[in-house]
Amino acid sequence: xxxxxxxxxxxxxxxxxxxxxxxxxxxxxxxxxxxxxxxxxxxxxxxxxxxxxxxxxxxxxxxxxxxxxxxxxxxxxxxxxxxxxxxxxxxxxxxxxxxxxxxxxxxxxxxxxxxxxxxxxxxxxxxxxxxxxxxxxxxxxxxxxxxxxxxxxxxxxxxxxxxxxxxxxxxxxxxxxxxxxxxxxxxxxxxxxxxxxxxxxxxxxxxxxxxxxxxxxxxxxxxxxxxxxxxxxx
Numbered sequence: 001x002x003x004x005x006x007x008x009x010x011x012x013x014x015x016x017x018x019x020x021x022x023x024x025x026x027x028x029x030x031x032x033x034x035x036x037x038x039x040x041x042x043x044x045x046x047x048x049x050x051x052x053x054x055x056x057x058x059x060x061x062x063x064x065x066x067x068x069x070x071x072x073x074x075x076x077x078x079x080x081x082x083x084x085x086x087x088x089x090x091x092x093x094x095x096x097x098x099x100x101x102x103x104x105x106x107x108x109x110x111x112x113x114x115x116x117x118x119x120x121x122x123x124x125x126x127x128x129x130x131x132x133x134x135x136x137x138x139x140x141x142x143x144x145x146x147x148x149x150x151x152x153x154x155x156x157x158x159x160x161x162x163x164x165x166x167x168x169x170x171x172x173x174x175x176x177x178x179x180x181x182x183x184x185x186x187x188x189x190x191x192x193x194x195x196x197x198x199x200x201x202x203x204x205x206x207x208x209x210x211x212x213x214x215x216x217x218x219x220x221x222x223x224x225x226x227x228x229x230x231x232x233x234x
Contacts, residue, residue: 020063027056078210082121084114084160088149090121091128104136106143112150115158117232119210127206130199131162131228137199145225157212157234163219163227174200174216174226203228 030052038046088111091097101107109132128149135147145166152159200216207214213231220227 015063020060023056023060023063027053027060030056078120078123079118080120081116082119082124083116084124084151087121087124088114088128090125091132094125094129097129097132100133100136106145107136108144108146110146110148114149114151114160115153117158117210119232123206123209127203127230128162130203130206134199134203135162135164135166154231157231160230160232161227163225165219165223165225168218168224168226169216200228203230206230207232 030049034041034046034049034053041049092101092109101109132147135145145164147162147164149160149162152161204214207230210230211233213229215227215229215231217227217229219225
């Protein structure tokens with residue numbers, strides 16, 4: 001682990017603990033004020049207290065994600081055998097992802113058997129969770145959307161492909177979404193709703209850890225949607 005990576009972990013642990021504590025206090029006291037003195041406050045004051053609570057909760061979630069990103073540096077177990085089918089199955093049974101997918105009646109996920117690789121099963125489970133979360137967030141459509149997960153074998157690599165036929169992202173949005181500590185607005189949301197999971201930047205970090213290449217691009221078949229590749233060495 002480099003000095004920069006160690007410094008990043010130290011900074012993020014400090015931010016998560018110290019700022020997280022202050023945010024929890026602000027959010028908690030705003031709720032107490034609303035509960036105890038709500039009858040004596042006008043509508044505008046209650047709206048401000050609600051805004052403090054909502055923004056505080058959002059900031060706490062973002063701090064947790066930043067901390068997760070920092071902890072991805074220096075993970076062990078990358079040379080162990082990893083069954084990607086098991087990692088995908090575990091991801092699809094993740095409680096939070098199941099809850100999110102249950103509200104996406106427009107989304108169909110199709111999978112084919114995946115190859116086994118050397119790597120961390122926990123990290124690849126996280127990879128699938130983050131990418132599928134992004135599909136539900138960015139591929140929102142009034143029409144049916146299909147997400148396909150499959151493997152391509154090249155001469156010098158195996159390519160894990162996850163692609164959908166939703167509305168996709170512009171290349172400028174892809175660039176921003178794969179940068180650490182950046183969040184994008186949902187195309188179907190108002191300006192106050194942002195995706196705080198840093199899904200693509202977390203996924204990119206997982207692939208980087210496994211000495212692979214992370215690529216986000218338009219579908220090569222010309223259809224609308226997004227294609228996410230993890231190119232892994234043989």
